[in-house]
Structures are given as structure tokens and as C-alpha cells.
Amino acid sequence: MADETTPDAPPTDPAEAPNAAGDAVTAVADPDAPIKLVQTVEIKDVGPCKKHIKVTVDRQQIDERFDEKFTELVRSDRPSVRGFRPGKAPRKMIERLYRETVADEVKSQVLMASLEQLADEQSISPLSPPDLDPGAIEIPEEGAFVYEFDIEVRPEFELPSYKGLKLRRPTHTFTPAEVEKEKRRLLEPYGQLVPKDGNPPAVELDDTVTANVEIKFGDRVLNTLQEVRFKVEPRLALSDGVAEDFGVKMAGAKPGDVRTVDITLSQELAAEALRGRKVQATFTVLEVKTTRPPELTPDLLEDQFGVSTPDAFDELVGAHLGRRLEYTQRQAARRQVLEQIGAASNWELPQDMLRRQARKTLARRVMEMKNAGLSDQQIAGRRRLLEQDVLRSTAAALKEHFVLQKVAEVEKLEIEDDDVDAEVERIADQSGESPRKVRARLEKEDLMEAVATDLLERKALDLILAGATYEDYELSPEQKSEQAGEVATVTAQAVPGEEGQPADPTAPPEPPADAPAGG
Secondary structure, eight states: OEEEEOOOOOOOSOEEEEOTTSOEEEEOOOTTSOOOOOEEEEEEEEETTEEEEEEEEOHHHHHHHHHHHHHHHHHSSOOOOTTSOTTOSOHHHHHHHHHHHHHHHHHHHHHHHHHHHHHHHSOOOBSSOOBOOGGGOOOOSSSOEEEEEEEEBOOOOOOOOOSSOEEEEEEOOOOHHHHHHHHHHHHGGGSEEEEOOSSSOOOOTTOEEEEEEEEEETTEEEEEEEEEEEEOOSEEEETTEEETTHHHHHTTOOTTOEEEEEEEEOTTBSSGGGTTOEEEEEEEEEEEEEEEOOOOOHHHIIIIISOSSHHHHHHHHHHHHHHHHHHHHHHHHHHHHHHHHGGGSOOOOOHHHHHHHHHHHHHHHHHHHHHTTOOHHHHHHHHHHHHHTHHHHHHHHHHHHHHHHHHHHHTTOOOOHHHHHHHHHHHHHHHTOOHHHHHHHHHHTTOHHHHHHHHHHHHHHHHHHHTOEEEEEEOOHHHHHHHHTOEEEOSOOSSOTGGGSBOOTTSOOOOOTTOOTTO
């Protein structure tokens, strides 16, 4: 499509015009307001979530800028021309000598003004900066100034009704055993790892096991790992694969026992032939240990948890469980909202866009988990799962993002600086750091945008949930495991060397082997 914008010439003198009542009113032009460029804009769809933009800027205002720059040079003492005193060199000589320098200055000014005007006048929702190299753009000696670029944009879709949705909401009353388990989890970093009692000791969930591991794909031995230590959780995530039923397979194992567990390799594996394949890992148990919890001394409670009594610690444990349940409920609601609202749009999200957005999306997911009060260990486990199939998890997260951003746009929801400041203070209070230190860390890690995005999506989701009706149901075993964050992680690879290295999700895809050089 093409969109030609020819703005009115900027007023130079006060003008009188009748108002609605017929009275004459005086409009005074702002002398500091930038002069709008006369430019033509052509916008074409060139693929899913991608547009090609061609901008043609009228020559007259470019020549005016050249004239202004050369006039400034002639009148200044800056140009140095042999044989002439400063300010006395002929204009044509200065134009010839300084043409290239002035052209660069004019190009920068016009390009910046043109892009700002483009953003103001066109309905474009960019996902990333435009694919534009200013160094490759030149202003011609004569004629219009033309530049063009590709840009990734949010998908365009109609937003179905999102008010009065019917949602299913998982609920749960925590048992004393679950509360006790959460206590042990919070206290575990301050406990002591000791040999487990029993003759011989048998493996249970939350134990720590040392084992030798052999990993095979069919008859081919991929890797052998010696004396690997890991915590026994329902799932075990290696750097390049996940054992989904790890806890079940390891239960009851004693030193000397051998257990075989299937590991599903990552979809992002560098070795394409092994992506998503199942391999078999044989664990030979060497040692079983357990964590002896620390004594609940006043110093421990005060220094590590900010409470003074065991009863207050119990309340803190309840609050942790409540926040995680709320996180599970919101995640369930997000999925249902996407199913009901987003199902009306058949989005195709290109692979190259998913790769570029992967890191930002993972950062937003981590931000959500921190807000839910998950521990660093729980976040590491969940992040590892997301990274196993990062393009699929990014696609799902982006679709949620687009829907909630659209709701925020329709409802005119905005995030103010005060909202971000309050969020930084909340994160600081939760982490025990100063707000200044938290802000510095977020800025260093380029996460301030993720904070603002998370806040806006929360506002949009809160608005949808406030108008929804709910059917409560008991948490499923899968949701209980998910909300507990029960994923153990080890840094070892199932597939050693470069083959087992997860491919960089932000790297462009490899060209075909038969592609011509430079193509």
C-alpha cells in the first residue's frame, strides 16, 4: 500500500480563523516547532510481521538546509582556505571544498527528522529497530532523497471480545506435608549435606545423589559422565536435554543400583540429526545424601528471612506458597485468554524474528517468575526447560504478548515513570537490595524495557481477569509439579562437544550447503 503525506506549509505569521461560535481567533505559530518535511511514504507487506518502507523526501527542503549550512560556513571563521583570510573565501569555493562534510550533516538532520515524522504519521508498531544502515545512504546531487528499509512489526489482527470471558481457575489448599516441604526448600541453602541414613539408603525426592552416567543413542555411546552430583526432582534438565520422569525412575535406588532414564534432547541442539530425539541414560548410583535442615535460631530467621519467630516464618512460608499458586492461576488464565482471543487470528511468526526476540522473551519470563517469588534454583530449572525448545516457547510467549499489548492499546493503558519506580522498589524490597542497586543492575542487563513490558501486560491481564467469570477446579498433578518448580539442573551435556552445544537462538539460520558464496 502507499500512503502519501503532504503536510500543510508551516505558518510564518499569525492567522485569523473563525471558531465554532463564529468569533475570530488568532493562531500563533510556534517559532521553535520543527518544519515538517514534504515526503511520500510507501509501505508494502513483504512477509509475516515484516514491512518494506520506502520514503521519498522532496528536494526543496534539502536544498534549503544546504543553503543554511553553507551560509553559516561563509560567515564563520571555521573554514580554512589557502590564500584567503577567514570569512573571505568565495562561497562557490567553500561549497566545493566542504560539500562532503555538509552533505553528511544534512543527511543526518533530514534522516532523523524524516524517521521521527514517519513514526508520528504512520501506524507502525515496530518490534525492533529498522534494518537501516545510515552509512550506506547518500543524498544525491540533484533530485529527491530516497531511502528504504525493512522492519519487523506486530502482527495485525482483529481483537475479539475479551470482556466476560469464562475461565477455569486452578485452586488448591496446601497440606501440612506440602507446607513442610516448602519450609525445607527455603532452609535448604543454610543446611548441611550429610550421608543419608539406611542400610543401604534408598533414593527419595529431594535427596542428593552422586552417580556415574552413560548416555547412548541406540548402540552409539554419546557420553560418559563420572561422579555427577544432582538433586533428585521429578525432572532433570541437562544443558541439552530433559529427563521427564527422572524422579520416578530413580525412586528407591540404592548405592550400586543401575537405573535407565530417557532424555529428550533439545530442539536447539547444534547437531541437527539429534534434535528432539530420545537417548538413554544409565545411572549407576554411587552415593545418596540428604540435607539436614539448620536450627531455626533468631539470627538465621532475622538475617536470612527478615522475621523474628518460628510462627512468623510459618506465615512467610504460607505467603510463598500463596504467591506461587497465584502465579500458576495467572499462567493458566493467560493460556486460556490466548486460546479464546488469539485463536481468531492465524499468525505466522517467522523463524528469524523468533530468534531475535528469544532473549527478550526469556528475560520477560524470568521477570514474571521473580515476581511470583520463585527461588533462583526454581527459575534456573524452568528457564532450562524453556531453552530446550526456545523457538516454540518464544512463539507462545510472543502471542500472549501481542494479545495483551493490543488490549492495552484498545483500553489506552499506559505505564508511567512512577509505575516503574514502584516496581523497582518492590523488587529491591524482595531481594534485600537498595533500589539504586536494583535499577543499576536492570539497566546494565538491559532489562528496564522488560520491567515496563511486564507491568503493562499485568495491567492488561488484570483488566481481563476482573471481568471474567470463573469455574474453580483442583490443581492437577502436572500443575502441582509445575507450580513447585520441581526441576533439577546439571551443567553436563548429554551430547559432548560442539554437537551438544545448544545453537544460539539469536543467530541467523545456516545457509544451505549448496548455496552460492555470498548468497
